[in-house]
Amino acid sequence: MSSPFSDFAMRLSTLRRSGRKSPLRIGCMHGYSNRTNGRITSQMGIENNTHGEHHSYLYNQHLVQERMSMENSGDGQQQQQQDLAERAYLVQVNGYDSLATPKDLNLPRPLSISDFAPAPMHGSTLRVAYQGVPGAYSEAAACKAYPECEPVPCEQFEAAFQAVELWLADRAVLPVENSLGGSIHRNYDLLLRHRLHIVGEVQLPVHHCLLAMPGVSKADLRRVISHPQALAQCEHTLTRLGLSVAREAVDDTAGAAQFIAENNLRDTAAIASNRAAEIYGMNILANGIQDDAGNVTRFVMLAREPIIPRVDRPFKTSIVFAKEEATGSLFKVLSAFAFRDINLTKIESRPQRKKPLRIVDDNNSGKSQYFEYLFYIDFEASMADKRAQNALAELQEFTSFLRVLGSYPMDVTPLVGSPPL
Numbered sequence: 001m002s003s004p005f006s007d008f009a010m011r012l013s014t015l016r017r018s019g020r021k022s023p024l025r026i027g028c029m030h031g032y033s034n035r036t037n038g039r040i041t042s043q044m045g046i047e048n049n050t051h052g053e054h055h056s057y058l059y060n061q062h063l064v065q066e067r068m069s070m071e072n073s074g075d076g077q078q079q080q081q082q083d084l085a086e087r088a089y090l091v092q093v094n095g096y097d098s099l100a101t102p103k104d105l106n107l108p109r110p111l112s113i114s115d116f117a118p119a120p121m122h123g124s125t126l127r128v129a130y131q132g133v134p135g136a137y138s139e140a141a142a143c144k145a146y147p148e149c150e151p152v153p154c155e156q157f158e159a160a161f162q163a164v165e166l167w168l169a170d171r172a173v174l175p176v177e178n179s180l181g182g183s184i185h186r187n188y189d190l191l192l193r194h195r196l197h198i199v200g201e202v203q204l205p206v207h208h209c210l211l212a213m214p215g216v217s218k219a220d221l222r223r224v225i226s227h228p229q230a231l232a233q234c235e236h237t238l239t240r241l242g243l244s245v246a247r248e249a250v251d252d253t254a255g256a257a258q259f260i261a262e263n264n265l266r267d268t269a270a271i272a273s274n275r276a277a278e279i280y281g282m283n284i285l286a287n288g289i290q291d292d293a294g295n296v297t298r299f300v301m302l303a304r305e306p307i308i309p310r311v312d313r314p315f316k317t318s319i320v321f322a323k324e325e326a327t328g329s330l331f332k333v334l335s336a337f338a339f340r341d342i343n344l345t346k347i348e349s350r351p352q353r354k355k356p357l358r359i360v361d362d363n364n365s366g367k368s369q370y371f372e373y374l375f376y377i378d379f380e381a382s383m384a385d386k387r388a389q390n391a392l393a394e395l396q397e398f399t400s401f402l403r404v405l406g407s408y409p410m411d412v413t414p415l416v417g418s419p420p421l
Helices: 004-018 061-071 078-087 137-145 157-165 185-193 228-233 235-240 253-263 274-280 329-338 386-395
Strands: 090-093 096-099 127-131 150-154 171-178 197-205 209-212 223-226 246-249 268-272 283-287 296-303 315-323 344-351 373-379 399-409
Touching: 127 137, 127 157, 137 150, 137 171, 137 197, 137 253, 137 296, 150 157, 157 171, 157 185, 157 296, 171 185, 185 344, 209 253, 209 274, 223 228, 223 253, 228 235, 228 246, 228 268, 253 268, 253 274, 268 274, 274 283, 296 399, 315 329, 315 386, 329 344, 329 373, 329 386, 386 399
Parallel strands: 127 150, 127 171, 197 399, 223 246, 223 268
Antiparallel strands: 090 096, 171 296, 197 296, 209 268, 209 283, 315 373, 315 399, 344 373
């Protein structure tokens, strides 16, 4: 009986024989193969390998001995030997065929260096997961962070996290905030749920374009589709262009362009990058349609292991905590940084999902109810800095939960004059 793991093993063996370097396309629902749109999908979170650790499987010695016996019998059974070699990578785990890890399997090593853009391991291409399809701004951010990487498209944000945890990708590059639209709350929630570490950041200027099929004019348009934040970032410009059309939200900007091109929609335009126009054969009806010319999105780079913090270059540290229920506890937390001259670049609160409204007074004496919050903070200091270490030590006195999401180099590259995407 075929299983999810045996399907994956056979596809992996096929890729090895063919020598193709195309990204593995798997579904993250129990590891089942899913070729939808050629992207990694995530339908249900899985528990296997949550911390980027690999299970240790026993190599099937019986199959190996059988293969050696066949090798000694002559060349007439070459195909049978090849099939048996593929089977030798499978063992039974909980009643399912599972992929074994023999000694010669070339797995990437965990990240243990402090360089901003480390070289690929063993000469292989660094695989970087991002959310969206080719032409997405996230793909551009991944290529800016790792210029020689192999981008791995993922259908959802969570699929990008899982791709790194399951060793299908070496890094992930995901957006966390935009200068116009604010924070991408979904990714902050996923940072807390998964055990990946922030190892860097990259800031990307966003230049939106209005795309349509060749021969389509603005007068032909009846609707505009794009990511919700892209629609919000171009609202005034669309009105100024005289486009009184319906706005419809989709998962990502490049995906909107792909959808129009695949269905040859003559009454629909997309808001996306000019690279998306090139990829999907669309015309640019208007360039630079974002309402604010200083539209910038900040992305974080994620890995299975943290990097070694340093003090010889600007570093940033991201933390999340829940404060104790006491008067002035948040003030005391913030004072731990202020007294040490540590600059905070971001502070944001998010209600705790598993805790409902906190009832302060059951006797209805006039006291209010309120949510219990998690607080996300970015501050300009390395974890190798004694000031940061002492500040976090003091924080533990006033918090019920504290986690360091990452200490990483700041992106100090200038944004002025960056070319449109």
